[in-house]
Amino acid sequence: MSETSDGGGGERPDRGEGPDRGERPGDEHAAFSALLEDSVEDLYEHAPCGYLSTLLDGTIAKINTTLLDWLGHARADLVGRRTFSDLLTVGGRLYHETHFGPLLRMQGEVSGIALELKAADGGRLPVLVTSTVKTGGDGQPLLIRTTVFDARDRRAYETELLRARQEAEREREELKRINTALQQTLLPPALVSVPGLEVDAYYHIASTDTVGGDFYDLFPLAAGTWGLFLGDVCGKGAAAAAVTSLARYTLRAAAVYDPDPAAVLSNLNTVLNHEYTGDDPRFCTVVFGLLAPDTDQGGFRVTLAGGGHPPALLLRGDGSADHIPTPGGQLIGVLPDAHIATTSIRLTAGDTLLLYTDGLTEAHTASNSDDGRYGDEALLGFARALAPTNAAGAVAAIRDLLDTFGTGVDDDTAVLAISVPRPTSEEPQ
Numbered sequence: 001m002s003e004t005s006d007g008g009g010g011e012r013p014d015r016g017e018g019p020d021r022g023e024r025p026g027d028e029h030a031a032f033s034a035l036l037e038d039s040v041e042d043l044y045e046h047a048p049c050g051y052l053s054t055l056l057d058g059t060i061a062k063i064n065t066t067l068l069d070w071l072g073h074a075r076a077d078l079v080g081r082r083t084f085s086d087l088l089t090v091g092g093r094l095y096h097e098t099h100f101g102p103l104l105r106m107q108g109e110v111s112g113i114a115l116e117l118k119a120a121d122g123g124r125l126p127v128l129v130t131s132t133v134k135t136g137g138d139g140q141p142l143l144i145r146t147t148v149f150d151a152r153d154r155r156a157y158e159t160e161l162l163r164a165r166q167e168a169e170r171e172r173e174e175l176k177r178i179n180t181a182l183q184q185t186l187l188p189p190a191l192v193s194v195p196g197l198e199v200d201a202y203y204h205i206a207s208t209d210t211v212g213g214d215f216y217d218l219f220p221l222a223a224g225t226w227g228l229f230l231g232d233v234c235g236k237g238a239a240a241a242a243v244t245s246l247a248r249y250t251l252r253a254a255a256v257y258d259p260d261p262a263a264v265l266s267n268l269n270t271v272l273n274h275e276y277t278g279d280d281p282r283f284c285t286v287v288f289g290l291l292a293p294d295t296d297q298g299g300f301r302v303t304l305a306g307g308g309h310p311p312a313l314l315l316r317g318d319g320s321a322d323h324i325p326t327p328g329g330q331l332i333g334v335l336p337d338a339h340i341a342t343t344s345i346r347l348t349a350g351d352t353l354l355l356y357t358d359g360l361t362e363a364h365t366a367s368n369s370d371d372g373r374y375g376d377e378a379l380l381g382f383a384r385a386l387a388p389t390n391a392a393g394a395v396a397a398i399r400d401l402l403d404t405f406g407t408g409v410d411d412d413t414a415v416l417a418i419s420v421p422r423p424t425s426e427e428p429q
Helices: 025-045 065-071 090-107 152-185 237-257 261-275 376-386 391-408
Strands: 050-054 060-063 109-118 124-135 141-150 198-204 214-220 226-233 284-293 300-307 312-315 321-324 341-347 352-356 413-419
Touching: 050 065, 065 109, 090 109, 090 124, 124 152, 198 214, 198 391, 214 237, 214 413, 226 237, 226 352, 226 413, 237 261, 237 284, 261 284, 261 300, 284 352, 312 376, 321 376, 352 391, 376 391, 391 413
Parallel strands: none
Antiparallel strands: 050 060, 050 141, 109 124, 124 141, 198 413, 214 226, 226 284, 284 300, 300 341, 312 321, 312 352, 352 413
16 A cells, blocks of 8 residues: 655655545535636526516616526616516516506515417417515615526427317217217117006116216017016126127017027026126126016006016005015026026006116115115105106106216116006196
8 A cells, every 4th residue: 555754754644535536626616616706697697597676667787697698688678668568468467567566566576377488479378377576775776686487398298188188078078979879779769659558767877987887678479468677787888788689689580489587588588698607707687577477357467577676666546655576586697507596476457667777777876775875665665655656757767866876876777667557537737
């Protein structure tokens, strides 16, 4: 190791072994001093932002080179000859007079105001402006100091952001139109007229952003009989819509081949198991009904087959209401040999049969239910309070009920009602 004598027999370290090798502390101090001495005025004139000072009436008293370069003006054209508001666009000048100036006088400072300055060539420069009032020793205002930041990059970013947002909105509106059109193709344009019955239906869309999987229909079969169904496909979107379409047309075709409700649902179960297997199973809940006039006793005979669907409601003409359970009915499309439950009822004058999907009973509500859902029992109580009614009255009441839930309805809801009208002599006066 080399050593250097200091003349007294001691050792002194090599100056090159300091924190900044090769740079002497004296040189470093001199460099900082030179930087400070040379940059004070230059920092003002060529700062990365614009500076100007104005008198209280707005007359420009001082302006830096940066701002002059941005605007393309000569210093002599502005200092003592123009006011700050003269540099603003018409809209900016109006804002300065009605908002900026009064706030500055009241508060002594205004920060981050977006304005536009007029350049010498007629162009516009978007800027962010901060102004403060400088006061004297007696507290009286002397002049106004203003800092101007170039906001062109920010304006370009905001413009692009707005363009992207508008484009996203257009795409969302187009998606809504497509979803609405697709949804309409999955529902009958109008319910058929059944002699001796009143029918009505309603479809509540929870979100226009996605296509739901609920469906219903009412259609004629052999002479004197009609088929009806209402169901709910698992999932949403295009995949669910494909299953909905397949289920709807399969049910119609199967009912023509064999109208027995259990056979109709069995056929649908076979089709879904055949079309959707492996890692992409598709299933649905369905209730299918067969309607026929009761020529002996009057009214209509109804045979219902259920595949995992919520039970229908029967609102009697005497004011009572009960579920029509189809216990044991399994989801359609899950198992190769799904169990399908059936039941039969008779509709007489004043009776209304109401079918619905679980978007209604699973709606979020402020009720006393444990999980915050509306629930089957609440709906039964609603039906008992509503009976007796007819198809139109039942659907209208359910529609109003869904409206009271607001955003609590997070799944589409389909409702189908049929009723046997009372004889004219028995209608309430």
